[in-house]
Amino acid sequence: MIDNSIYILGIESSCDDTSASVIHNGKILSNVIANQEIHAAYGGVVPELASRAHQQNIVPVVQQALHKANIDKKDVKAIAFTRGPGLMGSLLVGTSFAKSLALSLNVPLIAVNHMQAHILAHFIEDDAQKKPPFPFLCLTISGGHTQIVKVTDYFNMEVLGETIDDAVGEAFDKSAKILGLPYPGGPLIDKYAQQGNPKAFRFTKPKVGDLEFSFSGLKTGILYFIQKNVKENPNFIEENLYDICASIQYTIINILMDKIKNAVKETGINHVAIAGGVSANSEIRKRLKQAESDWGWSTYIPKFEFTTDNAGMIAIAGYLKYLQNDFVDETVGAKARFKVSE
Structure with missing residues (x-):
């Protein structure tokens, strides 16, 4: 009782x-x-x-x-x-x-x-939010962490894969800094990406293990790309800001989705949740929701305030x-x- x-x-x-x-x-x-x-x-x-x-x-x-x-x-x-x-x-x-x-x-x-x-x-009581059943996979993404966690019970959690260098939130913020955007820049990249072409510019995805993440090489690639183009055209960022943001976001979210797809395949668990500060990103929320119809997953997205x-x-x-x-x-x-x- x-x-x-x-x-x-x-x-x-x-x-x-x-x-x-x-x-x-x-x-x-x-x-x-x-x-x-x-x-x-x-x-x-x-x-x-x-x-x-x-x-x-x-x-x-x-x-x-x-x-x-x-x-x-x-x-x-x-x-x-x-x-x-x-x-x-x-x-x-x-x-x-x-x-x-x-x-x-x-x-x-x-x-x-x-x-x-x-x-x-x-698991916060809320009529509008469905709770994931055990076991489920959770992609925890923030300024300090990027992990795929297998959750068997409330306090029984196992990391299946994580970043070998930088966290995804840091990748967003550092990319924003390269573009001259104020801190914290991650939400601004998300905002400007809404108006850009995600396939305008191509950035190389890191080659690491199936369930591992790496963002340091991507950050370096973005830095060199911006430096090269600004050298040729000092107004490059200003003229292409929305497309640059959309392309950066598209690359990062693709990396996250590829890894969680691998985890579902490896574990056979198709209940997938996201958590952490970067789970507020509109593109990851959209893509995760899309996965329900595309791949038959059950997905769980937290309220923005949490x-x-x-x-x-x-x-x-x-x-x-x-x-x-x-x-x-x-x-x-x-x-x-x-x-x-x-």
Whole structure:
């Protein structure tokens, strides 16, 4: 019998977004995110600045999450927090705050693996979203990770293939930087690609294992391509921006789709989900949906609000762990490196 008073507070601080969320029996009541605009001036996340901003944001963000959920902090049954992976300074802020709050409220503490949480966002209670059945494959794509994960149970995950160098989100952002677009540039490439010809320019796909990814060579290829053409025509980027963005995006999404096709073939599992910040990309969402009719897959695409780093996904992971009495004590520490299988 479900206890109708299970309110879990989730706290996420792995990178540059401070977030807090309240979940009630699997249903999200609030999901508050404070973005850090300061990093745009540096063209990327500055760890020291990120941890300072988390210290400023965490109290008001948690207060707002409780207020929006219309509950008092005394109603919280447990506190879930991101233990890792992520930037150590940022993780320490969330970990310390969660430990202190749990101690003051005398409630259990739940440590959450950030990468598992991205995948478990698919299990947030929502009438409009279908949940994947076990086992399923999940393509986890973000600024720091690119992996194909076989998910056998909520906390039983195995990496079948991953990037041997850079993550796909980094490939998008670095390509945008080469084009002179502001940080974060990935969403801008997606936006401009809508108006371009995806086959205007051809970029070489890396030759790696069937389930492996590689993006460093592609980034170098894009850099040389831009340098060569700008040398011949200083206005090349300006005159061809939409087509360049469309061609870059087309190449990257093709790489992702090829690999997930290989994984389906190898495992025989045709339930396919995506997770992580890059799963907000319109082209991967479109192509995955198309795969249902093209190849007979069942596909699972998260809501936009649960794609980027957010505490809603930490809260659902926390809720599922709460049901298993999977708690940690005050000696728990943050982990900058954390495998999805841990």
